[in-house]
Amino acid sequence: MIIAVPKEADDSRSALIPDAVKKLLALKDVQVLVESGLSDYWEDEEFLAAGAKVEKKHSKLLESADVVMKIHPSEAKDLKKMKKGALHISHLDPYNNRALVEAYAAAGVNAVSLEMIPRTTLAQKMDVLSSQASLAGYAAVILAAERLGKILPMMMTPAGTLAPAKVFVIGAGVAGLQAIATAKRLGARVEAFDTRPVVEEQVQSLGAKFLKVNLGETGQTKDGYAKALTDEQLAKQREAMARAVAQADITITTAKLFGRKAPVIITADMLKGVKKGSVIVDLAAGSGGNVEGVKVDKEIEVNGVHLIGIDNMPGEVALNASQMLASNMVNLVSHLLDAETGALNLGEGDKPDEIAVGCVIVRGGKIVHQSILDHYKNL
Numbered sequence: 528m529i530i531a532v533p534k535e536a537d538d539s540r541s542a543l544i545p546d547a548v549k550k551l552l553a554l555k556d557v558q559v560l561v562e563s564g565l566s567d568y569w570e571d572e573e574f575l576a577a578g579a580k581v582e583k584k585h586s587k588l589l590e591s592a593d594v595v596m597k598i599h600p601s602e603a604k605d606l607k608k609m610k611k612g613a614l615h616i617s618h619l620d621p622y623n624n625r626a627l628v629e630a631y632a633a634a635g636v637n638a639v640s641l642e643m644i645p646r647t648t649l650a651q652k653m654d655v656l657s658s659q660a661s662l663a664g665y666a667a668v669i670l671a672a673e674r675l676g677k678i679l680p681m682m683m684t685p686a687g688t689l690a691p692a693k694v695f696v697i698g699a700g701v702a703g704l705q706a707i708a709t710a711k712r713l714g715a716r717v718e719a720f721d722t723r724p725v726v727e728e729q730v731q732s733l734g735a736k737f738l739k740v741n742l743g744e745t746g747q748t749k750d751g752y753a754k755a756l757t758d759e760q761l762a763k764q765r766e767a768m769a770r771a772v773a774q775a776d777i778t779i780t781t782a783k784l785f786g787r788k789a790p791v792i793i794t795a796d797m798l799k800g801v802k803k804g805s806v807i808v809d810l811a812a813g814s815g816g817n818v819e820g821v822k823v824d825k826e827i828e829v830n831g832v833h834l835i836g837i838d839n840m841p842g843e844v845a846l847n848a849s850q851m852l853a854s855n856m857v858n859l860v861s862h863l864l865d866a867e868t869g870a871l872n873l874g875e876g877d878k879p880d881e882i883a884v885g886c887v888i889v890r891g892g893k894i895v896h897q898s899i900l901d902h903y904k905n906l
Contacts, residue, residue, distance in 0.1 A: 528869060530860065531560045531592035533585060535599060539845035540852060541566040542596045542617075545577035547853035552578045554861060555869040562588050568846045594871075596856050603630040611635035611892075614871060616856065618642055618655070621888050621899045622786030625906070628899070631889045637873060638889040642785070643896070644859070645885040653859040653882070657701045658851040663840035664705030664781065667808040668694070670843060671777045672713060674806045674826075674833050680714020691716045695771045696735070697792055697817065698781035699726040702810055706779045707735045718771060722756060722764070740767040761790065768792055773800040778807045780817035786902070788815035795819045795829075803831030813838030 530551055532543045543551075544566065548559050559579040563571055571581045582588040589595065589608040597617040601609075609615070612635060619640035621628050631638040641655040651657070672679055672692075681691040694710040696703050699721040707730060710717045717735035721727075727737040742760045756764065772778050772793060778801075783789050789811035798820070801807070809818045820829055821836040828834070841848040862882060863871050873890050874883035888896045894903075 528556055528593045528864075528871075529558045529560055529591050530594045530596060531582075531588050532562065532565060532596045533588055533601075533605075534562045534565050535597065538598055538839060539567050539842045540598055540839075540848045541569075542598050542849075542852055542856055544849055544853045545569050545573045545579075546850075547857045548574060548577040548579045550857045551860065554864055555866060557864075557869075560588055560591060566849065568849065594860065596860075598852065600624070600627055603627065603634070606630055606634040606636050609634065609636050612637065614639065614873070616641065616859065619888060620786075621896070622902055625903055628888060628894060632892055632894055635892045636889065637887065637891070639859070639886050640888045641855075641859075641886070643886040643888065645882055647881070650882050650885075653855050653862065655852060655855045658855055659841040659848060660701040660781075661705045662844050662848050662851065663810055664702035664707075664779070665709045666840045666843040667702070667779050667810055667835075668706050668709040668713070668777070670835060670837075670840075671779065671806040671808050674835070675776055676804050677776065678714075679710065692776040693718070693774055694777045694779070695719070695738075695775035696779045696781070697721075697768065698783075699723075699730050700781060702781040703779070704729060704733065706781070707733045710777070711735060715777070718775075720764075720768070720771065722760075738767065738771055740764055756790065761792075765792065765794060765797065769797045769800060772797060772807075773802065776802070776805055778805070779810065780807070781810045782817050783811045783814055789817055791815075791819050792817040793819065798829055798832055801830070801832045804833075806833045806835065808835045808837075808840075810840060812836030 551557050551559050560582055561574050561579050563581050563583045586608050592613055594614045600617045600619050614637045616639040621640050644650050644653050679692045682689040692715045694715040694717045696706045696719040699719050707717050707719055711734045718738055719730045719735045720738040730737045809816050809821045811817045812821050812823045821834050823836050823838050826835050872880050872883050874887045
């Protein structure tokens with residue numbers, strides 16, 4: 528079985544690194560083929576030394592592949608170059624990418640969506656969303672601190688005492704918790720909010736204050752995501768947010784709804800009350816944005832407030848992001864590959880693998896994921 532890894536377009540991360548090549552080659556009957564210039568951090572010679580083969584021609588690499596590993600989905604024109612029955616592993620955003628999902632089925636290319644890997648204990652080591660979100664939370668604080676015109680920690684000097692910066696984090700998922708931890712390590716005074724009361728203890732354990740807002744019934748989905756709020760709940764939340772954001776030097780927003788547009792939490796009116804010189808980082812900019820007026824992959828000034836809407840925040844720390852992605856990929860392939868036969872388990876049979884059932888979207892020329900099929904029927 529040939530596992531092929533093409534270069535990514537407009538992304539400094541890569542889906543594989545040399546150390547991960549060695550782990551893949553330890554699997555039964557596996558060969559690894561990488562596109563020349565795959566990584567900004569590891570040379571072709573390092574991939575060769577690890578045991579991979581390097582291919583200069585993109586089309587030839589795809590034609591040779593039994594499994595393609597990527598961060599971003601392949602375009603329809605590239606799918607036509609792949610073997611029927613080959614497996615493509617990448618982010619796919621299947622709820623919002625129907626035409627592309629159908630293109631995979633039409634091309635006869637099986638597809639795994641990395642976003643759909645179940646959020647279970649067994650699947651943690653394959654969970655790309657969590658590994659990259661953790662880095663995004665860290666990078667967001669570092670970037671905001673660099674843009675802010677003041678230091679984060681309290682500093683006592685002969686010239687006087689400098690008060691610590693105030694950091695407000697909206698959303699205490701993986702990215703939010705890492706942002707809280709990073710801001711605390713840098714000496715800031717941190718406050719956080721989440722619609723799920725269950726995360727209050729986690730926030731406090733990191734040394735931050737949890738902002739309580741009585742929204743009534745909220746909770747989370749079975750996969751640990753925050754449930755969508757009603758219009759009335761959103762209004763209450765925005766009222767509390769307005770006060771907190773107005774007092775903050777840095778605000779990090781992380782609120783995403785899986786498969787849906789991100790909720791607007793900070794409105795244009797709220798921005799008018801934010802201190803000039805403050806920094807707001809919107810980690811949901813790529814899925815609609817939590818901040819009204821944010822621009823995807825842009826940094827803009829609004830009423831003297833610096834808005835950062837970088838979609839690929841893990842790409843700001845691309846070396847570590849690539850290490851974690853590669854580890855996730857290796858763990859996923861190792862799980863799907865039958866150690867005795869060398870065949871891939873894609874969720875078929877009388878006792879299908881739960882992880883495969885959760886993340887395999889297309890198999891045998893058909894869309895097979897029930898949740899995705901139901902979603903398309905309702906469009």
